Amino acid sequence: MKTTDDRRAQFDAECRVAGLSLAARDAELLYAMWLEWLPERDRLRAAVPAAEDEPWR
Amino acid sequence: MAVSVADLDLRGVSEALARRELSSVEATVAYLDRIAAHDPVLRAYITVTGDMALAQAKEADAEIGRGARRGPLHGVPIALKDLIAVAGVKMTGGSRVLADHVPTRDAFVTRRLKGAGAVLLGKLAMHEFAFGRPVTEGAFPTGRNPWDVQRSPAGSSSGSAVAAAAGLCAGALGSDTGGSIRGPASMTGLVGHKPTYGLVSRSGVLALSWSLDHVGPMTRGVWDSAVLLQAIAGADPEDTSTRSAATQDYVSDLERGARGLRLGVLKRYYVEFPGLHDEVRAAALTAFDVLRKEGATLEEVDAPSLDQALAVWAPLMSEAYEYHAETLRRSPEQFGEGLRTRVYFSALFTAQDVQRAQRLRARIGREVDALLSRVDALIFPGQAMPALRFEDFPSTGFAPASIRYTAPWNLLGLPAAVVPSGFSGDGLPVSIQLVGRRFDDATVLRLARAYERVTEWHQRRPDPARWRL
Numbered sequence: 217m218k219t220t221d222d223r224r225a226q227f228d229a230e231c232r233v234a235g236l237s238l239a240a241r242d243a244e245l246l247y248a249m250w251l252e253w254l255p256e257r258d259r260l261r262a263a264v265p266a267a268e269d270e271p272w273r
Numbered sequence: 274m275a276v277s278v279a280d281l282d283l284r285g286v287s288e289a290l291a292r293r294e295l296s297s298v299e300a301t302v303a304y305l306d307r308i309a310a311h312d313p314v315l316r317a318y319i320t321v322t323g324d325m326a327l328a329q330a331k332e333a334d335a336e337i338g339r340g341a342r343r344g345p346l347h348g349v350p351i352a353l354k355d356l357i358a359v360a361g362v363k364m365t366g367g368s369r370v371l372a373d374h375v376p377t378r379d380a381f382v383t384r385r386l387k388g389a390g391a392v393l394l395g396k397l398a399m400h401e402f403a404f405g406r407p408v409t410e411g412a413f414p415t416g417r418n419p420w421d422v423q424r425s426p427a428g429s430s431s432g433s434a435v436a437a438a439a440g441l442c443a444g445a446l447g448s449d450t451g452g453s454i455r456g457p458a459s460m461t462g463l464v465g466h467k468p469t470y471g472l473v474s475r476s477g478v479l480a481l482s483w484s485l486d487h488v489g490p491m492t493r494g495v496w497d498s499a500v501l502l503q504a505i506a507g508a509d510p511e512d513t514s515t516r517s518a519a520t521q522d523y524v525s526d527l528e529r530g531a532r533g534l535r536l537g538v539l540k541r542y543y544v545e546f547p548g549l550h551d552e553v554r555a556a557a558l559t560a561f562d563v564l565r566k567e568g569a570t571l572e573e574v575d576a577p578s579l580d581q582a583l584a585v586w587a588p589l590m591s592e593a594y595e596y597h598a599e600t601l602r603r604s605p606e607q608f609g610e611g612l613r614t615r616v617y618f619s620a621l622f623t624a625q626d627v628q629r630a631q632r633l634r635a636r637i638g639r640e641v642d643a644l645l646s647r648v649d650a651l652i653f654p655g656q657a658m659p660a661l662r663f664e665d666f667p668s669t670g671f672a673p674a675s676i677r678y679t680a681p682w683n684l685l686g687l688p689a690a691v692v693p694s695g696f697s698g699d700g701l702p703v704s705i706q707l708v709g710r711r712f713d714d715a716t717v718l719r720l721a722r723a724y725e726r727v728t729e730w731h732q733r734r735p736d737p738a739r740w741r742l
Contacts, residue, residue: 271634273635
């Protein structure tokens with residue numbers, strides 16, 4: 217179970233990897249949105265595509 | 274002029290012009306007067322092109338007077354979301370970034386509408402670059418809902434919805450990347466049609482996400498949307514997604530009714546969604562019964578992978594980051610806070626996320642195509658809830674639930690239309706949505722019309738006496 221601090225550290229790390237250098241207010245708003253959508257991203261990363269699931273064309 | 278133009282739908286204006294009960298100049302002046310009277314509150318327009326509209330209207334009247342009416346849009350005043358280029362007219366995208374941008378060429382859809390003889394009243398308010406949040410202040414307010422001016426009309430084609438619903442134009446074009454035609458149309462009691470991806474050219478239209486963007490009509494009636502779609506559909510060498518555009522006659526089959534058509538109700542994913550407003554659900558279930566009585570066959574269907582649709586949609590919005598990244602790095606202060614948040618969010622997906630999303634997108638497409646091999650169209654509520662008050666709009670980005678009813682159909686590029694299906698206890702419009710097979714927009718519109726013609730929701734008009742702050 218991740219703590220709030222763990223989540224925030226993960227978010228900050230992802231921003232660094234993406235090359236985002238944000239003002240404090242932008243960072244707070246983005247963090248809130250990132251948290252709200254985290255379940256969807258977890259769902260994406262947990263999905264197991266089948267062999268026939270080739271990328272959409 | 275015996276008719277009250279503002280109460281008419283596009284068909285009413287078109288038929289009045291055809292009968293010579295109304296001239297194009299009279300219609301145009303009526304809309305311009307109404308814009309002058311009410312747009313200071315409603316804020317549907319960013320730019321009003323009054324002089325150009327009157328010149329086009331005079332030309333239309335002269336041609337019609339010679340017996341040379343080009344078709345149902347000739348002389349009809351319409352308006353465009355301010356991300357669709359009109360040569361010589363400012364196109365802002367609702368953003369300070371493009372505040373002084375004046376395109377030198379018409380968008381493909383603009384050329385088509387001009388060719389059909391439509392009169393252009395102006396450019397319509399929108400959420401910043403079709404991805405910002407609703408705002409009531411500043412240089413680019415996004416518009417107020419004519420059914421309750423303390424509520425947002427949703428977005429991003431907010432001005433298109435406000436203008437068409439409030440009678441500030443006969444019809445409008447919007448764009449839809451995750452629901453930006455269908456959401457605002459639902460919130461304002463309009464028909465909103467997101468055409469099949471590749472049916473309507475995006476050239477000359479500001480991009481949000483190239484693989485998800487669609488341009489389409491927002492109108493008071495189904496016939497109106499069909500006529501606009503007829504004018505703008507077709508292949509354009511400047512938009513390669515339209516290479517295989519297969520146009521149909523969207524108007525002639527509208528009155529064939531629902532008899533014999535099979536509808537799949539997406540019950541689990543949509544009707545039973547806990548976030549669905551009770552009154553929207555009740556109105557949708559009643560609407561399903563209406564279509565059953567009109568002779569359609571309804572059956573419950575499901576595509577389990579729809580559960581992954583929003584997880585798939587979000588990383589694909591990294592296309593928006595690619596589009597804006599350079600400007601955002603250079604001058605972030607030029608963008609509104611809402612847009613900055615959403616674009617930054619789009620940067621937080623990895624390359625693997627995007628490819629995983631593309632693979633799951635294909636899976637959802639296979640499942641839905643299988644459903645659409647058994648039924649002619651899918652049906653479900655148009656949105657989860659009626660229009661929100663401005664203060665209730667999320668201050669951060671947007672909740673996944675807010676695009677649940679619309680974004681999956683951008684992923685798959687299928688034709689999708691909302692049609693008014695009632696009103697909430699607060700007097701706010703609600704809708705149902707129909708989704709059809711790729712390039713079978715005609716069946717979607719036919720079904721929408723089959724419902725519309727036996728109901729009266731589309732005939733209700735918001736009360737201008739309530740357009741006060």
